Amino acid sequence: MEKDRQETLKIGLVGYGRMGRLVKETIEKTSGVECAGIVSPEYNSELGQIGGKLDVIIDFSHPSNLDMIVSYAEKNHTPVVFATTGYSAEQIKEIEQLSQTVPVVYTANFSLGITVFQQVLRQITPVLRDVFDIEIIEKHHKMKLDSPSGTAKMLLQAVEEGREYEKKYGREGFGKRGDEIGIHSVRGGTIAGEHTVLFAGEDEILEITHQAHSRQIFATGAVQAAKFAAGQNPDLYDMNDVLFKKEVTE
Ligand SMILES: NC(=O)C1=CN([C@@H]2O[C@H](COP(=O)(O)OP(=O)(O)OC[C@H]3O[C@@H](n4cnc5c(N)ncnc54)[C@H](OP(=O)(O)O)[C@@H]3O)[C@@H](O)[C@H]2O)C=CC1
Numbered sequence: 001m002e003k004d005r006q007e008t009l010k011i012g013l014v015g016y017g018r019m020g021r022l023v024k025e026t027i028e029k030t031s032g033v034e035c036a037g038i039v040s041p042e043y044n045s046e047l048g049q050i051g052g053k054l055d056v057i058i059d060f061s062h063p064s065n066l067d068m069i070v071s072y073a074e075k076n077h078t079p080v081v082f083a084t085t086g087y088s089a090e091q092i093k094e095i096e097q098l099s100q101t102v103p104v105v106y107t108a109n110f111s112l113g114i115t116v117f118q119q120v121l122r123q124i125t126p127v128l129r130d131v132f133d134i135e136i137i138e139k140h141h142k143m144k145l146d147s148p149s150g151t152a153k154m155l156l157q158a159v160e161e162g163r164e165y166e167k168k169y170g171r172e173g174f175g176k177r178g179d180e181i182g183i184h185s186v187r188g189g190t191i192a193g194e195h196t197v198l199f200a201g202e203d204e205i206l207e208i209t210h211q212a213h214s215r216q217i218f219a220t221g222a223v224q225a226a227k228f229a230a231g232q233n234p235d236l237y238d239m240n241d242v243l244f245k246k247e248v249t250e
């Protein structure tokens with residue numbers, strides 16, 4: 001009997017803002033996981049101050065915490081779920097490098113809808129790109145720090161698979177549209193997150209939109225990703241792996 005008992009995963013939570021608080025509540029409602037401690041100004045200033053061994057780290061905070069997380073994870077062989085957006089290209093390399101030694105789930109969006117949206121884009125963009133103009137529009141609450149959103153960058157990456165475009169971030173001035181992709185960030189109120197990819201052709205428009213109606217989808221997905229990461233070999237994973245390739249490797 002004892003052999004079948006699953007250990008409760010001890011999660012170290014970095015960031016205790018809008019998302020961090022919701023992730024903590026979600027952990028408390030989820031079986032098999034517990035919040036072992038929090039890194040934020042009102043709790044601990046680094047993961048090392050949380051007592052005991054952490055089984056996995058979830059980070060919803062700020063790019064400035066990356067080095068602290070990486071050095072803890074490397075030293076303690078702790079899997080990490082990175083949810084923070086706005087990392088520099090060098091920081092993304094650091095995350096990729098970490099994934100050679102510990103399991104890492106890194107995604108700007110934990111929702112099922114956006115995961116499937118990326119798959120759809122990979123299928124339809126090669127068919128449409130030569131005749132339709134492509135624009136990406138994202139809308140978020142006014143407290144968001146980074147623009148464009150991490151999700152908009154992921155959608156752009158899916159659209160650009162097989163062909164890179166010139167990017168226009170917002171548009172102003174005078175002149176015809178070039179061979180480019182426009183990326184537009186709207187900020188206001190409490191919008192939880194909306195992403196649209198618009199394909200505009202001759203007399204027709206195909207528009208795909210994902211709306212987050214609350215942040216719960218991100219918190220639920222992040223806890224699911226933490227459970228997944230804890231059972232994997234070192235590698236870089238995303239929500240496609242978490243949602244659709246669930247087998248735990250030996
Ligand atoms: N991958 C995904 O699915 C999602 C990702 N996100 C991303 O998660 C991150 C956190 O989002 P959210 O919870 O809304 O943000 P908040 O601003 O509400 O919370 C950020 C947290 O990080 C802390 N923090 C630590 N260092 C810094 C610093 N140098 N500057 C600012 N804050 C710092 C804040 O501390 P303090 O309390 O002192 O401000 C706070 O605890 C963002 O990057 C966001 O884009 C958000 C939703 C979904």
Ligand SMILES: O=C(O)C1=N[C@H](C(=O)O)C[C@H](O)C1
Binds near residue numbers: 192
């Ligand atoms: O900051 C947010 O709120 C969100 N950030 C993520 C992003 O940058 O894509 C995901 C989600 O849209 C909410």
